[in-house]
Amino acid sequence: MNAACNVEKQRLMxxxxxxxxxxxxxxxxxxxxxxxxxxxxxxxxxxxxxxHFVAEYETKFGPLTQTGEQRQNxxxxxxxxxxxxxxYY
Amino acid sequence: xxxxxxxxxxxxxxxxSNPAIAKVIISQFGGPDGELSASMRYLSQRYAMPYREVAGxxxxxxxxxxxxxEMICAIVRQLTQxxxxxxxxxxxxxxxxxxxxxxxxxxxxxxxxxxxxxxQSKGDAITDLFENMAAEQKARTTYDNILRxxxxxxxxxxxxxxxxxxxxxxxxxxxxxxxxTDRLNSKNFYAFNPDFDVKTxx
Numbered sequence: 373m374n375a376a377c378n379v380e381k382q383r384l385m386x387x388x389x390x391x392x393x394x395x396x397x398x399x400x401x402x403x404x405x406x407x408x409x410x411x412x413x414x415x416x417x418x419x420x421x422x423x424h425f426v427a428e429y430e431t432k433f434g435p436l437t438q439t440g441e442q443r444q445n446x447x448x449x450x451x452x453x454x455x456x457x458x459x460y461y
Numbered sequence: 462x463x464x465x466x467x468x469x470x471x472x473x474x475x476x477x478s479n480p481a482i483a484k485v486i487i488s489q490f491g492g493p494d495g496e497l498s499a500s501m502r503y504l505s506q507r508y509a510m511p512y513r514e515v516a517g518x519x520x521x522x523x524x525x526x527x528x529x530x531e532m533i534c535a536i537v538r539q540l541t542q543x544x545x546x547x548x549x550x551x552x553x554x555x556x557x558x559x560x561x562x563x564x565x566x567x568x569x570x571x572x573x574x575x576x577x578x579x580x581q582s583k584g585d586a587i588t589d590l591f592e593n594m595a596a597e598q599k600a601r602t603t604y605d606n607i608l609r610x611x612x613x614x615x616x617x618x619x620x621x622x623x624x625x626x627x628x629x630x631x632x633x634x635x636x637x638x639x640x641x642t643d644r645l646n647s648k649n650f651y652a653f654n655p656d657f658d659v660k661t662x663x
Contacts, residue, residue, distance in 0.1 A: 456535035
């Protein structure tokens with residue numbers, strides 16, 4: 373993988389980490405505050421951003437879930453690196 | 462039903478091996494207050510939780526704990542790569558290596574295998590939520606103890622993230638407990654078990 377590609381991959385993965393964390397955290401808050409209007413708005417906002425970054429990442433670098441965007445001619449899901457490998461990020 | 466997302470909850474990028482510290486950190490995989498026990502505890506408790514928001518909380522925190530378990534395993538994996546047998550012996554990791562090589566096995570730092578006795582599930586909403594609040598504090602203490610021993614910033618960073626999540630989970634379980642007691646008789650929260658006893662009108 374060339375350097376420019378790596379930078380782009382890290383940029384998108386960073387955005388996914390951030391939006392994904394915001395979603396995990398606000399989910400727990402909403403479980404105990406299911407009618408909080410600000411939290412509901414924040415969840416919608418972050419979900420939209422998250423879906424956007426995931427779609428862009430999957431198109432460029434491969435699937436994050438089995439049903440995510442991947443190449444037609446081989447099973448990228450299992451062949452691409454796994455998250456616990458050094459240098460996955 | 463679960464779906465796997467092919468990323469960690471928070472990045473783990475450790476470039477320097479350190480099997481001695483891996484032997485300590487593995488306690489948060491298989492130890493008494495580790496992430497595996499936390500996940501199994503909450504995911505087991507949720508079926509007998511009579512209030513849906515709190516059952517949701519147990520589901521979502523139990524799921525997040527699986528992601529934490531994966532982070533701990535990634536940390537241990539990355540700390541134990543590229544080692545010679547001599548380095549393994551010198552670090553004290555040899556007592557683990559002899560049985561598991563570099564495979565991940567859920568065990569406490571002291572060598573006690575993961576034990577389902579830690580998956581406390583009592584079938585009583587108040588009891589289970591107090592259990593969980595204590596469990597989150599015990600895990601936070603363990604992370605504090607780990608942070609006193611770890612010097613490498615690449616290891617401290619994800620450990621600090623995990624420590625912070627224990628505090629958030631403690632807060633949410635406290636709110637869950639309040640949601641439960643709000644629905645019970647404030648003169649005697651323990652008058653009946655809302656999952657088991659039929660409430661009488663007297």
